Amino acid sequence: MEVMLTVQELEKSFKDKKALRNISFDVRKGEIMAILGPNGAGKSTTIRNIMGIMYPDSGSIIFHNNNGKEIPRHKIGYLPEERGLYKNVKVMDILLYLADLKDYPINKAKERALKYLKKFDLEGKENVAVEELSKGMGQKVQFIGSILHEPELLILDEPFSGLDPVSQDLFKEEIRSLANKGTAILLSSHQMNLVEEMCDRLFMIQNGQKVIYGTLDDVKKEYANFKCTINGKNERSTLEKISHVHRVEQNNDVSVLYLDKDVQPTTWIKNLPDSLVVKELKLNRITLHEIFIDVATDKNLLREAGEANA
């Protein structure tokens, strides 16, 4: 896949605080690349450096759709973490103003704005002042403003925060559809379930450093991969003796068995001992949420499960 943006060896300090260390990744045409990490990890600092809002101490940011030169602002869409539109301006006026800043033809912008307002359940709001909108509605307008000019690279910093589940789904569908049409998307979000459903690849930062980078599937394979949840009264020692069980967590009669990586799930299930008490049994892949917690809290229990067998 064609690379749209390359971030190379970014370093950034604020006084004596090192916010980014050797941050390198790329974003490709038609993919959703998630940038993840706990609060204060360095996601927004990375994005602000990409957007030229601040400059790195060292490292480079290359926009391949602009021969690697300056930021091609008219080809980039950006939804910043800090929301804010001019309050006393009408919705359509602000959208057309934003499109004009990107040199996008006004008639086309108007047509697209009406289409998107309808899609985002804001039909008829074009002449309403921004200050009269709810927070979620304002966010939808700002999101529309970031995509109206058909950007090739779209950077979304926490697009889902403050949205109700219906609006989250609308955003999710639109972001996916933009990627399918070829937009390169860099998405920062704390909603792991949404990221898991949407992203193609992910880059996770902790304390300003890379901890994970790859496709969702590769990342899961690198960690514990599968877990088996058994509802039934079983002795921990019995469960620990089952082959390929790396770790057991128990809560009353529910046991979670984390399996070694590369385990073949159907074979593993077939070889479970007949003596096992099972009222209910589920075999799932571990979730991105679990990986995130494991990494962010420095437990590294899931990674050990992977490395034990590596």
Ligand SMILES: Nc1ncnc2c1ncn2[C@@H]1O[C@H](COP(=O)(O)OP(=O)(O)OP(=O)(O)O)[C@@H](O)[C@H]1O
């Ligand atoms: N302008 C600034 N001046 C000083 N320190 C800053 C500044 N901006 C960010 N930092 C520090 O840099 C680190 C990274 O912050 P950043 O906002 O990039 O984190 P984040 O991953 O986006 O966090 P969150 O999920 O909370 O939005 C933090 O320690 C933060 O305090």
